[in-house]
Amino acid sequence: QQPVQSPQAVILREGEDAVINCSSSKALYSVHWYRQKHGEAPIFLMILLKGGEQKGHDKISASFNEKKQQSSLYLTASQLSYSGTYFCGTGSNAGGTSYGKLTFGQGTILTVHP
Amino acid sequence: DAGVTQSPTHLIKTRGQHVTLRCSPISGHKSVSWYQQVLGQGPQFIFQYYEKEERGRGNFPDRFSARQFPNYSSELNVNALLLGDSALYLCASSLGREGQPQHFGDGTRLSIL
Numbered sequence: 001q002q003p004v005q006s007p008q009a010v011i012l013r014e015g016e017d018a019v020i021n022c023s024s025s026k027a028l029y030s031v032h033w034y035r036q037k038h039g040e041a042p043i044f045l046m047i048l049l050k051g052g053e054q055k056g057h058d059k060i061s062a063s064f065n066e067k068k069q070q071s072s073l074y075l076t077a078s079q080l081s082y083s084g085t086y087f088c089g090t091g092s093n094a095g096g097t098s099y100g101k102l103t104f105g106q107g108t109i110l111t112v113h114p
Numbered sequence: 115d116a117g118v119t120q121s122p123t124h125l126i127k128t129r130g131q132h133v134t135l136r137c138s139p140i141s142g143h144k145s146v147s148w149y150q151q152v153l154g155q156g157p158q159f160i161f162q163y164y165e166k167e168e169r170g171r172g173n174f175p176d177r178f179s180a181r182q183f184p185n186y187s188s189e190l191n192v193n194a195l196l197l198g199d200s201a202l203y204l205c206a207s208s209l210g211r212e213g214q215p216q217h218f219g220d221g222t223r224l225s226i227l
Binding site: 002030032034040041042043044047049087089100101102103104105106107 | 145163170204212215
């Protein structure tokens with residue numbers, strides 16, 4: 001089943017913070033976050049594996065709560081370049097070989113204004 | 115290093131025709147996955163190939179098929195095209211191991227008239 005992302009859209013001013021959530025009804029093994037700009041390929045941001053770990057990437061970080069089956073992406077001090085659609089992709093095949101199968105949410109549109 | 119490359123970038127077909135889309139993975143990547151992305155939605159998984167074997171198949175009809183070659187490049191074939199097949203087709207490659215990210219190509223924009 002497709003993970004659910006919230007909010008569907010968010011509008012920010014430069015320098016403001018945002019949180020994007022990704023929830024699944026299935027047990028999660030991994031969560032992959034991507035950003036896609038209009039007409040371009042999704043760009044990989046980070047991957048989190050089960051274990052509740054948190055990862056950081058400059059001013060973008062994410063957490064993964066295995067028990068709640070959800071992940072959150074944190075964008076701090078947003079920049080104009082952060083604008084785009086953010087997708088979470090979930091993997092649920094722990095220990096198998098289908099690491100290439102991700103189920104993506106419907107996306108969160110992030111717009112950053114000057 | 116070159117990223118994932120896909121060809122063609124755009125394609126226009128009519129209903130009933132067939133199409134072949136091509137993908138070259140990042141050097142050293144042995145896994146290729148195909149996704150369909152309809153406007154306004156997230157990518158939807160079609161196939162995964164690893165070491166030339168099919169490792170996963172999404173909920174798509176048998177009109178969709180794929181294969182992977184010894185050099186790890188891949189083709190996606192779609193027969194008897196329908197209007198609903200109009201979409202962006204994305205190829206992603208990875209090392210295919212646990213915890214490894216997938217990197218996407220720019221996609222092929224397929225339009226069915």
